[in-house]
Amino acid sequence: MRLVVVGGVAAGLSAASRARRLDRSLEIVVLEKGNRISYGACGMPYWVEGQVRSMDELTVYKPEFFERERDIRIRTGCEVTTVQHSRREVALRSGERIRYDRLVWAAGARPAERIQHERVFNLHTDVDAERLQEFLRTRQPRTAAVIGGGYIGLEMATALRARGLAVTLFHEGTQLLHREEDWLTKKLVERLERCRVEVRLNTRAAAPAELPYDLVLCATGLKPNVEVMAEAGAELGRTGALRVSEQQETTLSGVYAAGDCCETTHVVSGRPVWVPLGTTANKMGRVAGSNAAGQRERFSGIVGTSVVRVGGMAVAMTGLSTQQARRDGFSPVDVLIESRARPKYFRGKMLQVQLVADRNSRRLLGAAIAGDEDAAGRINVVAAALAAKMRVEDFADLDLAYAPPYATVNDPLLVAAHQLRKALD
Amino acid sequence: MRLVVVGGVAAGLSAASRARRLDRSLEIVVLEKGNRISYGACGMPYWVEGQVRSMDELTVYKPEFFERERDIRIRTGCEVTTVQHSRREVALRSGERIRYDRLVWAAGARPAERIQHERVFNLHTDVDAERLQEFLRTRQPRTAAVIGGGYIGLEMATALRARGLAVTLFHEGTQLLHREEDWLTKKLVERLERCRVEVRLNTRAAAPAELPYDLVLCATGLKPNVEVMAEAGAELGRTGALRVSEQQETTLSGVYAAGDCCETTHVVSGRPVWVPLGTTANKMGRVAGSNAAGQRERFSGIVGTSVVRVGGMAVAMTGLSTQQARRDGFSPVDVLIESRARPKYFRGKMLQVQLVADRNSRRLLGAAIAGDEDAAGRINVVAAALAAKMRVEDFADLDLAYAPPYATVNDPLLVAAHQLRKALD
Numbered sequence: 001m002r003l004v005v006v007g008g009v010a011a012g013l014s015a016a017s018r019a020r021r022l023d024r025s026l027e028i029v030v031l032e033k034g035n036r037i038s039y040g041a042c043g044m045p046y047w048v049e050g051q052v053r054s055m056d057e058l059t060v061y062k063p064e065f066f067e068r069e070r071d072i073r074i075r076t077g078c079e080v081t082t083v084q085h086s087r088r089e090v091a092l093r094s095g096e097r098i099r100y101d102r103l104v105w106a107a108g109a110r111p112a113e114r115i116q117h118e119r120v121f122n123l124h125t126d127v128d129a130e131r132l133q134e135f136l137r138t139r140q141p142r143t144a145a146v147i148g149g150g151y152i153g154l155e156m157a158t159a160l161r162a163r164g165l166a167v168t169l170f171h172e173g174t175q176l177l178h179r180e181e182d183w184l185t186k187k188l189v190e191r192l193e194r195c196r197v198e199v200r201l202n203t204r205a206a207a208p209a210e211l212p213y214d215l216v217l218c219a220t221g222l223k224p225n226v227e228v229m230a231e232a233g234a235e236l237g238r239t240g241a242l243r244v245s246e247q248q249e250t251t252l253s254g255v256y257a258a259g260d261c262c263e264t265t266h267v268v269s270g271r272p273v274w275v276p277l278g279t280t281a282n283k284m285g286r287v288a289g290s291n292a293a294g295q296r297e298r299f300s301g302i303v304g305t306s307v308v309r310v311g312g313m314a315v316a317m318t319g320l321s322t323q324q325a326r327r328d329g330f331s332p333v334d335v336l337i338e339s340r341a342r343p344k345y346f347r348g349k350m351l352q353v354q355l356v357a358d359r360n361s362r363r364l365l366g367a368a369i370a371g372d373e374d375a376a377g378r379i380n381v382v383a384a385a386l387a388a389k390m391r392v393e394d395f396a397d398l399d400l401a402y403a404p405p406y407a408t409v410n411d412p413l414l415v416a417a418h419q420l421r422k423a424l425d
Numbered sequence: 426m427r428l429v430v431v432g433g434v435a436a437g438l439s440a441a442s443r444a445r446r447l448d449r450s451l452e453i454v455v456l457e458k459g460n461r462i463s464y465g466a467c468g469m470p471y472w473v474e475g476q477v478r479s480m481d482e483l484t485v486y487k488p489e490f491f492e493r494e495r496d497i498r499i500r501t502g503c504e505v506t507t508v509q510h511s512r513r514e515v516a517l518r519s520g521e522r523i524r525y526d527r528l529v530w531a532a533g534a535r536p537a538e539r540i541q542h543e544r545v546f547n548l549h550t551d552v553d554a555e556r557l558q559e560f561l562r563t564r565q566p567r568t569a570a571v572i573g574g575g576y577i578g579l580e581m582a583t584a585l586r587a588r589g590l591a592v593t594l595f596h597e598g599t600q601l602l603h604r605e606e607d608w609l610t611k612k613l614v615e616r617l618e619r620c621r622v623e624v625r626l627n628t629r630a631a632a633p634a635e636l637p638y639d640l641v642l643c644a645t646g647l648k649p650n651v652e653v654m655a656e657a658g659a660e661l662g663r664t665g666a667l668r669v670s671e672q673q674e675t676t677l678s679g680v681y682a683a684g685d686c687c688e689t690t691h692v693v694s695g696r697p698v699w700v701p702l703g704t705t706a707n708k709m710g711r712v713a714g715s716n717a718a719g720q721r722e723r724f725s726g727i728v729g730t731s732v733v734r735v736g737g738m739a740v741a742m743t744g745l746s747t748q749q750a751r752r753d754g755f756s757p758v759d760v761l762i763e764s765r766a767r768p769k770y771f772r773g774k775m776l777q778v779q780l781v782a783d784r785n786s787r788r789l790l791g792a793a794i795a796g797d798e799d800a801a802g803r804i805n806v807v808a809a810a811l812a813a814k815m816r817v818e819d820f821a822d823l824d825l826a827y828a829p830p831y832a833t834v835n836d837p838l839l840v841a842a843h844q845l846r847k848a849l850d
Contacts, residue, residue, distance in 0.1 A: 010834070040768075040829075040834065042827070042828065042829060042834070043768065043770065043829050046770065046771075046829055046830075051770055051771065051829075052770045053770070057769075057770055058770075151828075267824075277827070278827065278834050279824070279825065279827045279834055279835075280824070282834065282835065283822060299822065300819070300822055302824045303824045304824070305824045305825060305826045306826060306827075306828075307826035307827070307828045307831055307832075308828055309828060309830040309831070314830075314831060316826050318824070318826070343465075343468065344482075345468065345471065345476055345477045345478070345482055345483075346471075346476065374799060374801075374802050376799075376802065376826045376828075376831040376832060377799050377801065377802015377803060377805065377806075378802060378805070379826050380802065380803070380805075380806045380823070380825045380826055380836075381802075381805045381806055381808075381809050383806075383823060383824050383825060383826070384806050384809035384810050384813070384815070384820075384823055385809050385813070387813075387815075387819065387822070387823055387824065388809070388810070388812075388813030388815060388819075390809070390812075390813060394725070394812065394813075395809075397708060397724065397725055397812070398805070398808060398809055398812055399692075399704070399705070399727045399728045399729070399730045399743070399808050399812070400704065400730060400805045400808060401730045401731060401732035401741050401743070401801045401804050401805055401808070402467070402702070402703065402704045402731075402732070403467065403576075403731075403732045403733055403734060403801075404465075404467060404468050404471055404476075405471075405734040405739075406732055406734070406739060406801040407732075407801060409435070409465060409467070409703050409704055409707065410704075410707065
C-alpha cells in the first residue's frame, strides 16, 4: 500500500507524519517541487527584516529527518504534472510515473502575479526569499514599491523600511488586510506612516516592471494550485480551490487534499471559504493523513483568525466583519471600544476592540482588535467563543484572568461585550 | 422604592450603578464601612512594590462621582451590624436604622487571621496598605516573614523583596496557590528563590507576633462577611459563604448578595464554590443590581480563572486540577508539555502548559500555564473553552492566531491538546 503526498511543506508533511504514526507498514513518498522542505514561509519577511539570520533558521526539518526517523521517503525537485486517477498514477515533469494507492494533494498556492524581471520580486518560496536577499545585498536598492495591502504586503513594507529603503505601498482597494473596516485601515495607515512608509490606497500601480523604483515587490495575493487535480477530474468549489469533504477527501475517491490548495468551511457562516494559512494547512494535513491511512477523522473548519504586526502594533481578526456578516445573511450589530489592556500604573496601552454579533440570535460573529499589547491573546478568546457559537451574554460572563501586571479588572473584551449587549437590546 | 447596598467596593458599586441604569426613579444608598470606596485592592501589592505611587492611583471613583453622575448616595464609615428583614431595616453601629425595599449585601470578606500587633500586618483594606507603607517608610524594617502561599502571599513576598527586605515565606501546605500540582509549586519555588525569597513549605509558622522578623505579613486566607446576614436568617452554603440563586438572591426574598461574601457555581463541576475575586464580584454585582431593580438576569458562575506574577513569571490557572477533578467525580487525564511561546528567532521563551480532561466525556476540565510570555492570554482561551464545555478534539482544532512575532505555528495550547488527545485514546 503506497501513499503519495504531493507537497513537502506544512500540509504535506503533516499528512505524511500522521499517516506514518497510524500505519507503520504504509509506504510513504513525498514529492516536493522545490529543493527545500518543511520551511516556515511565514518567517521570510523577518529574514528580510533581519530578525532571522538565514533560511536554515526557518527550516524545521531536513529530508534526512523524515527518512531516518519516520521512514518517509522525500523526493525534492519533483513536480507532478498530471494525475491519472483511473490508473492511480502521477506523472512528474521528468516523465517518470509513480503509482499510488492513496494520494494527498498538498501542492499549496502560488502568487497570483509572477513577473520575470530582475527588479521585480515575489515572496512566496524560499527561492524568492533568497533572490530578494541577494538583490538587497549586492544591489543596495534605495527605493521600493510594494504592491498589495494584505499580510505579506504590510509585513514586507515594514521589513524593507527596516532595511533602510524608502518604501511606497500601493493598494488597489480602499481597505487594507481585506477587512472591510475603515477604522482598521485608518489605524494601519497611521502606523505605516509613522514608520515612514508612503501609503497609496485606491491606487492601481503601473505594470511592476515599469514602476520607477529600485525594487518592486508583488504581494497581490495567491491562487491555489489546482490545475493538475482539476484536469484529473477533481471538482473545484466556488472559491476556485479544491472542494473537499470534512475528511479532506476530494471528489476523487481515495484522493485527499490539504492546505493552501483547498477550501474549507467557515464555522461562523457555514459557507465554503478559501483562506490559505499555515496553521490551517497543518490541521488539514493531519486529517488528510489520518483518513489516507484508514482512520476516520474530520476537520470542522476555521473561524478565520489572523494577526499581523505593523510597526509594533498588532492587528488581529477573527470571524466575520460587519459587511461579511451582512453578505452571509446575518443582521449584524457591532461596537468599537477603546480600553486599556493593563492598568495605567503598569503603563498599559490602549486596545481597540470591535465585536460583531447577530441581532436575531445574539450570537457573536466576529472581532477585530488593534493595539500594542496582547491583541493576539485576546483574539484567540474570541476565536474559541466563535467555535463554540457563543452568545454575547455568555461571552460577557467569561471568567477571564485578572492581575494588574496582565490585565484590567474589566478586560477590554468584556467592556466591548457589555457595550454590544446594550446595542442588541 | 429604596435600594440599600451594603459595601462600596467592587460588587456593591457595580450593583448600585446597574440598578440606577435600569431604574432612574429608585432611591439608592450605598453604606460602606470604611472611608474609601471604589478602590482596586488587587493593586495594593504593587503600591508596596513601588509600581503604584499612591492609594489615589488605585481609586477608580470618588463618592462625589456617584452622587453627582449617578444619583447614588454614598455613606462611608457606616457599618451595618444587624439586618431585620421582617421590618426591611438595617441598623448601623451608630444605632441609626435605615429602611429598605431591596437590599444588596456586598460586604466582602476579611482576613481569616487579624492580629493587633505593631509588627504584624494584613493587606486587605486601604487602611492595611497605608499602615504597612507608613511602617516601611518610618521604621525601615530589614527582615520580613510572609505567612501564606496564596496570591497575596506570593505577590507580597516579591513586593517586599523589591523594597529591599530579606523575606521568608512560610506556607503550611506542600503546594502553593492552592493548586495541587507539584510541578507548579516547583516552578514557583525556583522563581521565588531566584528572587532570593526564602521559601519554607510544609511549615507552620509560630504565632505572628512571636516571629523574629522586623515585619510579619499574614496572608493566610479570607473568610466571608456573612454573620449579620446569617443572623438575619439567610442561608449559608457548604462553603460557609452566602447561598444565592442564579439571580444572586439570597434565601431572603428581595435580599441579594454579590462579591466575596457569597458563593457561586463552578461551571465545570456544577458545584458551589467560594472564590473571592474582584472580576467575579463585578459580574455578580451587576446581576444583583439588575434583579434588585426588577429586571431578570442571571450569573452562570465561574470556571476559576486566575493569574499571578512571581518574579517575571506568570502562573495562570483555570478549571479543575487533576485532583480536584477526581474529587468532583471525573476520571481525569492530564498532560504537561513545554513549548516555545514564540519562534526562537524572536527569542520566544518556554511555556509549560498542563491540560486536564475527562476520560469518559473527553471534555476539557482545566489548565495551568506557567512562563514568562503570555500565559494570561492563553489561559483565557481555555477559560472560554471551559465555559463552552468543549471537548479536547474541538479545542485541538481551534483556529488560533499565528504570526511569528506573536506565536508559533503550533501554539503551545494546541501542542498540549494533541498530546491530550493521544493520552485519551
